Amino acid sequence: MGNNYEIKYWFHQKNGGRKPSKILANKLKFWSPYSIHEIHRTGAGVVRDLLDGTTYNHIVLRYVDAAYRCGLYHRKGLIVDVDDDPSEKFRSFCMNPGANLRIRMYYLFCYLLTRLHTKRFMNQASHLFFSNSEQATYPNSSYLPNIPFTKNLPGPEAHFNPDSRVILFVGTMSYEPNWIGMNWFISRVWKQVRKKFPGAELRIVGKGTPPGLSKKWRATPGVHLPGYVKDLQREYDCASLVVAPIFQGAGTNIKVLEAMSARRCCVMTPFAARGLQDVLTHRENVFIAGDHSGFYQIIAELFENPQLNNQVRENAGVTIQRYFSEDVFFGKINAFFNQPTDCTEQ
Numbered sequence: 001m002g003n004n005y006e007i008k009y010w011f012h013q014k015n016g017g018r019k020p021s022k023i024l025a026n027k028l029k030f031w032s033p034y035s036i037h038e039i040h041r042t043g044a045g046v047v048r049d050l051l052d053g054t055t056y057n058h059i060v061l062r063y064v065d066a067a068y069r070c071g072l073y074h075r076k077g078l079i080v081d082v083d084d085d086p087s088e089k090f091r092s093f094c095m096n097p098g099a100n101l102r103i104r105m106y107y108l109f110c111y112l113l114t115r116l117h118t119k120r121f122m123n124q125a126s127h128l129f130f131s132n133s134e135q136a137t138y139p140n141s142s143y144l145p146n147i148p149f150t151k152n153l154p155g156p157e158a159h160f161n162p163d164s165r166v167i168l169f170v171g172t173m174s175y176e177p178n179w180i181g182m183n184w185f186i187s188r189v190w191k192q193v194r195k196k197f198p199g200a201e202l203r204i205v206g207k208g209t210p211p212g213l214s215k216k217w218r219a220t221p222g223v224h225l226p227g228y229v230k231d232l233q234r235e236y237d238c239a240s241l242v243v244a245p246i247f248q249g250a251g252t253n254i255k256v257l258e259a260m261s262a263r264r265c266c267v268m269t270p271f272a273a274r275g276l277q278d279v280l281t282h283r284e285n286v287f288i289a290g291d292h293s294g295f296y297q298i299i300a301e302l303f304e305n306p307q308l309n310n311q312v313r314e315n316a317g318v319t320i321q322r323y324f325s326e327d328v329f330f331g332k333i334n335a336f337f338n339q340p341t342d343c344t345e346q
Contacts, residue, residue, distance in 0.1 A: 009046045027110070033117040036086075036110060037068035044071035058126075058337075064118060073117075077126045081144065084251025085135050087115040092248040092271075093176075127336065131252045132275030142336065146254045147329045148261040148320065159237045160263070160313065162306030165200040167193070167299065168239035168264070170232070171255050174208025181245040181269075183213060186220055188292035189245075193299055194222050200303075205235050236262040240309065241302050244268035245295065252276055257324055260285065260316035265309055267298050279323050285315040 029035045047070040051059075060079045061067050064086050067078060093099070094107035122128055122138055129144035130136040136143045169185075171178040182204060193200050200222055207228040209217070217223045229235060236242075242259035244266055252275040259266040267287045273280050282288045287302075289295045302309045322328075 040069040088250035148258040164240035177248040185245040244272040246272040
């Protein structure tokens with residue numbers, strides 16, 4: 001990464017601590033761009049002090065909500081690594097048929113409110129990077145692919161045990177789309193898998209599983225929740241395949257790319273493939289299933305056909321090197337910053 005940077009301030013904000021009534025009251029201030037993502041007073045103060053009286057060639061932010069929380073909504077000339085449009089996340093939540101009507105109406109309100117303010121914010125930015133090429137529709141935007149963090153993942157020499165009956169899921173389990181997807185998988189798919197393969201194991205790696213679900217899942221035969229693990233490479237080495245039963249969210253699912261980078265077949269929903277359709281091909285470098293029956297049939301086939309498993313996982317690794325390598329990523333970054341366009345913040 002080099003040493004040409006300096007950390008001016010680091011602050012870890014813990015979630016929670018506010019009463020739901022106050023959170024809702026703030027959201028009802030629909031005329032304010034900060035109704036969805038409130039200004040973080042401490043963080044905004046630090047950013048204000050850093051910008052006061054100083055001229056920067058570029059001000060780059062990771063995620064739209066970071067600009068809101070830092071009080072930069074009205075500031076022009078920002079370069080934002082959007083990754084995923086926050087309004088799309090709320091849109092997918094409100095379209096979830098499994099949620100009750102009250103929850104869906106709440107997310108619909110958040111979607112409409114976020115869309116209203118985010119569109120204005122994005123139009124005044126200097127440039128926007130999207131990980132989902134389909135969302136890069138603004139004239140000041142371009143596609144910047146997510147790339148897997150491969151430091152702790154196996155490379156081309158990845159170990160593969162054709163006799164493994166371990167299924168792996170990796171993700172932050174406090175993130176709603178992750179635990180909703182895994183709850184669906186355990187309820188609708190896992191019992192079928194265990195019936196046909198009694199020794200099969202499902203390992204859910206990631207911290208933050210809601211306590212109620214954690215208790216329920218741990219009581220399910222063959223399901224293991226190690227939580228956070230230091231040696232992620234070992235988890236991939238022991239796994240026969242990875243699942244990504246994701247039905248909500250926005251942007252692209254980096255968990256899919258990380259599984260492919262680790263040379264593992266990834267069985268996913270069509271939603272999990274959003275933004276990656278141009279490079280993901282069913283049964284060539286990934287497996288895509290639209291329902292629980294499809295998930296079960298693919299898993300059973302991969303368990304019983306190690307040759308197919310091995311072929312597709314190798315193709316997955318080649319796809320990552322071709323489209324989602326660090327060279328591809330930094331090539332696009334350098335091309336943008338070296339273009340003859342004045343993005344200087346005034």
